[in-house]
Amino acid sequence: MNRVLLVLVAVLAVVAQTTLVPVLNVAGVAPDLVFLLVIFIALRRQTTLGLWMAFGLGLLQDVAGGGLLGQNALVLLGVAYLAMYLRRKFFQENLVSQVLVLLLFTLLQQFLSFFWLNTLLETGFPFSLWPRRALTMGIMHAVLGPFLFWGLRGLIKDEDGARNIVSSPGPPSHLSRLGRHGS
Amino acid sequence: MxxxxxxxxxxxxxxxxxxxxxxxxxxxxxxxxxxxxxxxxxxxxxxxxxxxxxxxxxxxxxxLSRTHSLKKLRWQNADLKRKVEKLSLRNMMLQEQARENETLRQELDYQKRTPWAFLPTEIIARDPVSWLERVVADRGSADDVEVGDGVISPLGIVGRIQNVGLYSSTVMLLLDAQSSVAGLVERSRINGTLKGTGAGYLKLKYVASDDDVRVGDRVVTSPLSSLFPPGLLIGEIASVAPADDGLMLDIQVKPVIQFKTLDRFLILRKED
Incomplete structure (x- = not known):
C-alpha cells in the first residue's frame, strides 16, 4: 500500500465531492464519494488505518463542505468500525452482497447523521426526511460503489489475501477463481 | 498492560x-x-x-456551452437589451423619488439610513449530501469578511456568514435548519421569524392565528433585522394552516432563490 497515494486519493475524493459532484448530480441526487472510500478502506484493512482515515476524511469533508466540525467524522467512524467488525461475517464474493452492504451502510450513515444533528444540535429535521434521502442515496451508492471499488482495488491490497472480498463488478468471481487455478 | x-x-x-x-x-x-x-x-x-x-x-x-449556444445568446442579447431600456427608465424615476425622499427625511429630521457596501463573491464548494445547507465562499478575513455578515443576491436574501477563514468563509443558507431571520409580510406588515427546515422551504414563526396572512403574500426582510436592509425579498407564502396549539399559524414560505443553482452572491457590509 502506498500511503502517499492513499492520502492523495483521499484529498481528491473530498475536493471532487465538494466541487464536481454538485455539478454532476442526477435529479438532485448525489453520491458520497468520501463515504464510499471509507467503506472501501474499512473492508480492505482490519487494522486501525480504516478508523484514522474515517476520522481524517470526515474532518476534511466537514471543513471542505462547510459543515459542522466533527459531524461527518463521527458518522464515518461508526460506519467504518461496523464495516471492519462485520467484514468476515457478511462479505461474500459476489456483486449482490456488495450492493446490499452499500445499501444498508448508506441507510445507517444517513440515520446516524439525522440522529446526531437532531439530538446534539436540535435541528428538528422531520423523521420522514431520513428514509427519502437514505433510499435514493443508497440506490446510487449500490450502483456506483462496486465500480469504484473495482477501480480502487490496486490502492490497498486486502490484508488477509482474500482479494475478492471487494470484487470486480465484471465477471462472476467463481470464473475468475477457476482462471487463477487453471493458470 | x-x-x-x-x-x-x-x-x-x-x-x-x-x-x-x-x-x-x-x-x-x-x-x-x-x-x-x-x-x-x-x-x-x-x-x-x-x-x-x-x-x-x-x-x-x-x-461546452459556448459551442452550441450562439442562437440562444442572440435571443438572450435582444431580450436583455429590452430589459436594460426598461430598467434604465425605471432607474431614472427611482432616482428622482430617492432625491425627493431624502429631502423629505431631512425636513422631518429622520435618522440617516445606514449605507451598505457589497462584496461580490463566488461559491467554491458545497457538500451535496450534507443535511445542512451550507456553502463555502471564496472570500475570507483577508477581504474583511466577518462572522454574521449578511449574504444576498439580486433576487433576494441568501443567508449569512457562519465561519471565516483567511481566504474562504462558510455561508449558512436560509434553508439551513439552524438559520433564522426576522421577516415581514409585505402586504399586511405582520412581523415574524423565518426559520430554515432543511427540507427546501422556510417556516414563518410567531404569527398569531388571527393575523392577516394569505397564500401568495410576499415576505421581505424586516426593519427589525440588523443583518439586512429592510424590504429585501425572501420568498412567498406557500401554505397557511392553524398550528397544533391553536394560538399560532403554521406558515410555509417558498424561498425566492434557487439555492441548488446559485453560484455567486454579494456579502453585505455596513459602511463606517
Missing amino acids: PEFLWKWRRELIFSLLIIISLVLLVSQRQPGFFSLTLRQGVAFVIVPFQKASTAIIKRSRSL
Whole structure:
C-alpha cells in the first residue's frame, strides 16, 4: 500500500465531492464519494488505518463542505468500525452482497447523521426526511460503489489475501477463481 | 498492560476518536479557539485545491456551452437589451423619488439610513449530501469578511456568514435548519421569524392565528433585522394552516432563490 497515494486519493475524493459532484448530480441526487472510500478502506484493512482515515476524511469533508466540525467524522467512524467488525461475517464474493452492504451502510450513515444533528444540535429535521434521502442515496451508492471499488482495488491490497472480498463488478468471481487455478 | 492495549487497540482508538468528534460537534454551539484554529488550518490547505477545481469546472462548462449556444445568446442579447431600456427608465424615476425622499427625511429630521457596501463573491464548494445547507465562499478575513455578515443576491436574501477563514468563509443558507431571520409580510406588515427546515422551504414563526396572512403574500426582510436592509425579498407564502396549539399559524414560505443553482452572491457590509 502506498500511503502517499492513499492520502492523495483521499484529498481528491473530498475536493471532487465538494466541487464536481454538485455539478454532476442526477435529479438532485448525489453520491458520497468520501463515504464510499471509507467503506472501501474499512473492508480492505482490519487494522486501525480504516478508523484514522474515517476520522481524517470526515474532518476534511466537514471543513471542505462547510459543515459542522466533527459531524461527518463521527458518522464515518461508526460506519467504518461496523464495516471492519462485520467484514468476515457478511462479505461474500459476489456483486449482490456488495450492493446490499452499500445499501444498508448508506441507510445507517444517513440515520446516524439525522440522529446526531437532531439530538446534539436540535435541528428538528422531520423523521420522514431520513428514509427519502437514505433510499435514493443508497440506490446510487449500490450502483456506483462496486465500480469504484473495482477501480480502487490496486490502492490497498486486502490484508488477509482474500482479494475478492471487494470484487470486480465484471465477471462472476467463481470464473475468475477457476482462471487463477487453471493458470 | 501493553499487551492489553495492543489487543484492544482498535476499540481504544475508536473510542478516543469518537470522543474527539463528539467534543468538536458539541463545541459548535460556541466555537472555541481549538475548533476555530482546526477549521482555519484545514481550510487553508484544502481551499486552494477547491478554487482550482471550481475554476476548471467553470471553464469546461463555459467552453461546452459556448459551442452550441450562439442562437440562444442572440435571443438572450435582444431580450436583455429590452430589459436594460426598461430598467434604465425605471432607474431614472427611482432616482428622482430617492432625491425627493431624502429631502423629505431631512425636513422631518429622520435618522440617516445606514449605507451598505457589497462584496461580490463566488461559491467554491458545497457538500451535496450534507443535511445542512451550507456553502463555502471564496472570500475570507483577508477581504474583511466577518462572522454574521449578511449574504444576498439580486433576487433576494441568501443567508449569512457562519465561519471565516483567511481566504474562504462558510455561508449558512436560509434553508439551513439552524438559520433564522426576522421577516415581514409585505402586504399586511405582520412581523415574524423565518426559520430554515432543511427540507427546501422556510417556516414563518410567531404569527398569531388571527393575523392577516394569505397564500401568495410576499415576505421581505424586516426593519427589525440588523443583518439586512429592510424590504429585501425572501420568498412567498406557500401554505397557511392553524398550528397544533391553536394560538399560532403554521406558515410555509417558498424561498425566492434557487439555492441548488446559485453560484455567486454579494456579502453585505455596513459602511463606517
